[in-house]
Amino acid sequence: MSIIVRGIDYINWVIKYVIGITLGSMAVIIAYQVFSRYVLGTSLSWSEELLRYLMVWVVFLGAAVALREKSLIGIEMFVERFPETIHRILKVFSYIVCMVFFIFIMYKGINVLESVSNQRSPAMRISMVWAYAAMPIGAFFMLLNSVAVLIEMFRKE
Template sequence: MSMIMKAIDKFNKVLGVVLALLLMVMSAVIFYQVFSRFVLKDSLRWSEELARYIMVWSVFIGSALAIRKLELISVDAIKELMSDKAKALLNVIVYLICIVFLAVLVNYGFEMVGNVTKQTSPAMNISMAWAYAAIPVGSIFMIINCAAVIIDNAMKLKGGAKQ
């Protein structure tokens, strides 16, 4: 189990680097768009579209990382009244439900990608499949991290490793 968790954590480090790169590119594109519009008096047609698609990818990748780090927003009022083992059991149940939802999202996401492969974006003229692929790919990343959280909580239930 520990080998799987180490592999997932290494994978998440790579995702973190990808996320940082995406955010840097998005910031640079937006900065250049503002510079181009107000200083050069010429607007870029593709910059807003690229920034939007990068933002979508960033949200899905960031959500996957937030799941692993347990940094998603949640209401913990009931959890605070529970014992540690009850919290761990509740987390397992919640993340299993999340995996079911994400599996549905992966299924319909790939279906949607298939439906838009021939459609091109208006400004950049690339396949819309690149933009829509964030849904199934990001959901797969989230499933991987949900599984990691479940493993952590299962170990906690068994009295093993702590979070």
């Protein structure tokens, strides 16, 4: 089981670098867009569209990493009032519910990909599949990270 967790952690390590490179690229594009607009007097036609799509990717990938690191916002005030055994059961139950939700998002996301496969983005003229693929791919990584968290929860018992 620890091989699975280490594999998922390696994937998260790669995702963190992808997120960092993406955020850095976004900063450069924004800076150039501002420079181009206010200094050169021209505007990039594709920058806002690209930044919007990159932001969606960063959000979905970042949510997956945050889930693994248990950095997502949660309300545990109610749950922490229970004894430790019930507290663990409720946590396992909540991760299982989340996993079902992630599978649902993956399924619906793949359906969306099929419906937008013939569409092109207005400014960049790329397939909209690239923009919408963040949803099922991000949900897949969230599902993987939920599995890793559950494995660690059961390994500690």
